[in-house]
Amino acid sequence: MEEGARMSTEHEDNHGQTVAAWTAVIIMLVGSTVSAIAVVIASPLIFWVGMVICVLGGIAGLVLRSMGYGQKRTVSHVGGR
16 A cells, blocks of 8 residues: 555544534524524614624634634545545
8 A cells, every 4th residue: 555545544523513613503593593583573783783693603613613623624535435
């Protein structure tokens, strides 16, 4: 087997169970809840505040991932399996 063709015996399959993923999801849930309450009380301003919170959740997840709190990227072998 060639040196570069070795496959890793380590397999990390966490399905997004990382600090970055959980932080993003929790912030987005808060934003969704704020927006849902705004729909019930018919407040467009509060609805958009909730939407902004959702966007901030996505940004927070990306920032945390770039800081190393997300899932580690793996290099797959030729064939993509």
